[in-house]
Amino acid sequence: MDLTNADVQDILHLLDGLPFSELSLETARFRLSLRRGADGGWAQALEVLGQPNVLPTASDQRAATEPLAEASSAGEDSSAENSAAEAGSGADLTDVRTPLLGTFYRAPRPGAPPFVTVGAVVAPDTVVGIIETMKLMNSVTAGVSGAIAEIVLADGEFAEQGTVLMRIRSQR
Amino acid sequence: MAVLRRILIANRGEIAVRIIRTCAALGIETVLAVSDADGDSMPARLADAVVRLGPAPPAASYLDVKAVVSAAVAAGADAIHPGYGFLSEKAQLATACEAAGLVFIGPTPVQLDAVGDKVRARGHAEAAGLPTVPGGAVDGTAAAADLAAVIGWPVLVKAVGGGGGRGLRPVPGPAALADTIAVAMAEAAGAFGDPRIYLERYVHPGRHVEVQVLGDGERVIHVGDRDCSVQRRYQKLVEEAPAPLLGDKLRADMRQAAIAFAERLRYRGLGTVEFLVDCERGGFYFLEMNARIQVEHPVTEAISGLDLVAEQIWVAEGNRLRLGQDDIELTGHAIECRINAEDWSDSFRPSPGTIAAASFPAESWIRVDTHVQAGAPVPPWYDSLLAKLIVTGRDRAEAVARMRDALARCQIDGVATTLPMQVELMNSDGFGSGGVDTSYLDRLVLGQVSHG
Numbered sequence: 001m002d003l004t005n006a007d008v009q010d011i012l013h014l015l016d017g018l019p020f021s022e023l024s025l026e027t028a029r030f031r032l033s034l035r036r037g038a039d040g041g042w043a044q045a046l047e048v049l050g051q052p053n054v055l056p057t058a059s060d061q062r063a064a065t066e067p068l069a070e071a072s073s074a075g076e077d078s079s080a081e082n083s084a085a086e087a088g089s090g091a092d093l094t095d096v097r098t099p100l101l102g103t104f105y106r107a108p109r110p111g112a113p114p115f116v117t118v119g120a121v122v123a124p125d126t127v128v129g130i131i132e133t134m135k136l137m138n139s140v141t142a143g144v145s146g147a148i149a150e151i152v153l154a155d156g157e158f159a160e161q162g163t164v165l166m167r168i169r170s171q172r
Numbered sequence: 173m174a175v176l177r178r179i180l181i182a183n184r185g186e187i188a189v190r191i192i193r194t195c196a197a198l199g200i201e202t203v204l205a206v207s208d209a210d211g212d213s214m215p216a217r218l219a220d221a222v223v224r225l226g227p228a229p230p231a232a233s234y235l236d237v238k239a240v241v242s243a244a245v246a247a248g249a250d251a252i253h254p255g256y257g258f259l260s261e262k263a264q265l266a267t268a269c270e271a272a273g274l275v276f277i278g279p280t281p282v283q284l285d286a287v288g289d290k291v292r293a294r295g296h297a298e299a300a301g302l303p304t305v306p307g308g309a310v311d312g313t314a315a316a317a318d319l320a321a322v323i324g325w326p327v328l329v330k331a332v333g334g335g336g337g338r339g340l341r342p343v344p345g346p347a348a349l350a351d352t353i354a355v356a357m358a359e360a361a362g363a364f365g366d367p368r369i370y371l372e373r374y375v376h377p378g379r380h381v382e383v384q385v386l387g388d389g390e391r392v393i394h395v396g397d398r399d400c401s402v403q404r405r406y407q408k409l410v411e412e413a414p415a416p417l418l419g420d421k422l423r424a425d426m427r428q429a430a431i432a433f434a435e436r437l438r439y440r441g442l443g444t445v446e447f448l449v450d451c452e453r454g455g456f457y458f459l460e461m462n463a464r465i466q467v468e469h470p471v472t473e474a475i476s477g478l479d480l481v482a483e484q485i486w487v488a489e490g491n492r493l494r495l496g497q498d499d500i501e502l503t504g505h506a507i508e509c510r511i512n513a514e515d516w517s518d519s520f521r522p523s524p525g526t527i528a529a530a531s532f533p534a535e536s537w538i539r540v541d542t543h544v545q546a547g548a549p550v551p552p553w554y555d556s557l558l559a560k561l562i563v564t565g566r567d568r569a570e571a572v573a574r575m576r577d578a579l580a581r582c583q584i585d586g587v588a589t590t591l592p593m594q595v596e597l598m599n600s601d602g603f604g605s606g607g608v609d610t611s612y613l614d615r616l617v618l619g620q621v622s623h624g
Contacts, residue, residue, distance in 0.1 A: 004193070005539065008534055009534070009536055012534060033531075034534065035531075037581065041533060041535065041577070041581060042533070042534040042535070043531045043532065043533055043534060043581055043583070044531065044532060044533075044534040045529065045530060045531040045532075045545075045546070046545060047545040047546055047547075048214050048217040048218055048545060049217070050217045050218070051217065052206075052211060052212065052216040052217055052219070052222040053219075053220065053221045053222060054211070054221075054222045054223070054224070055203070055221050055222065055223045055246070055247055100521065100522065101524060101552050102522075102552050103229065103552075103553075133522040133524065133552045134513070134514075134522035134524060134552055134553075134554065134555055134556040135554070135555045135556075136405075136522050136556075138521075158229070158552075
């Protein structure tokens with residue numbers, strides 16, 4: 001267990017009687033910075049440093065090749081996905097990209113027909129998919145008039161911001 | 173009776189940190205079940221042990237009943253604490269726990285089923301003598317017009333299969349009824365696969381007030397009320413206890429109604445009975461019961477001095493309540509501001525990313541429940557709550573003033589947050605006066621209310 005709020009309050013009581021306006025405390029388990037503001041009030045920044053104690057489980061043969069701690073670095077696969085998707089853009093094709101990172105859905109609900117399929121004619125405000133980010137559903141619109149030429153990303157796939165979802169052949 | 177020694181926490185974020193704190197104080201070991209996105213999180217570092225559930229998407233990890241129960245069994249836990257959201261109100265998890273010989277820290281499967289279905293919950297509310305919003309199912313325009321004449325205008329047309337604010341259409345008067353019913357039935361059939369519609373009185377403006385209850389399967393007590401009317405997209409952003417400007421009789425009636433509802437279910441555990449207060453007609457209606465710990469529970473803890481998670485664990489162990497109604501003393505006023513990773517200036521657009529720095533004010537009257545720290549990722553798969561800032565004052569005016577001060581001293585870098593919106597809200601005349609209705613925040617965002 002880490003430092004409790006009561007511990008922090010005790011430390012602040014000690015500091016209040018002293019002429020210091022900053023304290024940094026670091027142990028193997030946490031790093032605490034206390035800073036006195038211009039108005040005399042204290043601000044704290046706490047970092048818990050202790051390493052997770054991961055228990056092995058029966059289903060961990062798979063986990064051994066997917067280290068737990070590294071899955072959270074959000075940016076790592078973005079460049080690969082984007083460059084791969086960019087290579088195919090033709091002159092008369094307009095890319096529809098994700099407005100923000102999240103999970104791509106082609107249909108309004110599981111089991112429902114997709115918003116668009118290849119060949120569908122769309123206007124700039126036609127909804128062509130949904131990106132779910134932090135439990136919020138964000139509509140993706142076509143942005144241009146034309147026909148859907150290609151759907152690049154599969155339903156339910158995760159995409160970084162700016163990933164190409166589909167391509168639209170512009171109307172001439 | 174089972175003394176719990178090792179609890180698996182099937183959740184993440186600030187509530188996981190919150191539960192670990194109480195367990196540590198009680199001498200109970202914690203095992204945190206994590207998705208691949210959370211293996212390095214603050215709660216993972218604080219828990220006694222961590223067990224992997226599955227990949228980052230919730231369906232493959234936090235929502236997978238089998239994975240959660242197997243993790244608890246493998247980790248040698250004797251109970252599961254589900255937190256809020258995810259599987260917390262799924263009877264399926266409670267049932268699977270029973271089958272695996274684990275204690276589910278929450279109500280019984282039967283109670284979860286009773287409150288999980290809106291129509292069933294409404295039936296229980298009526299049977300317990302609670303007021304419900306006048307209304308009923310209708311099969312067409314003629315029936316709708318007859319019913320509307322009885323319950324009064326304006327009315328709200330709802331899809332029976334809808335939920336979460338979807339499929340709701342207010343109708344101001346008789347002239348617009350036929351068209352709205354036709355569109356609503358067609359839409360309900362298309363969107364929800366169920367053309368049935370429901371008509372009820374449109375209570376507007378309304379306030380969202382709820383009562384905290386705690387039961388042991390025999391006896392139920394309440395721990396006061398909370399006001400949660402500051403909402404955006406049906407999501408609460410600010411909560412306070414007690415609910416301001418309610419009137420003694422209304423407050424007492426709502427608390428009694430909450431107890432009557434929970435008693436009818438012989439409720440065991442921590443729960444919240446939600447009500448809609450009709451600002452114009454006065455009076456209140458039963459909305460639903462949340463059968464779990466809630467995000468906003470700290471404001472109740474702040475004015476009652478209780479540790480609600482500790483009480484929840486106590487009754488889950490099979491004990492009778494150790495508190496009587498007379499032991500509940502509520503003093504002062506508490507406000508909670510939720511700090512979400514959302515950009516207020518851009519329609520509350522979610523803002524996942526990485527926390528560069530996080531610093532909060534440290535005062536005896538401020539409580540910060542958070543899981544963010546420098547370097548922590550804010551993954552896109554889960555909700556956007558970063559921290560809850562809870563401030564207590566001797567009265568509401570002091571609490572509001574302290575919240576203004578506390579917000580000004582919070583700093584979160586790396587992602588957009590709702591801190592600026594909360595500052596704006598705390599400075600607004602309407603919130604300052606108290607008792608705003610559920611549309612207040614939208615009007616504030618649109619610049620339709622005056623600023624202090």
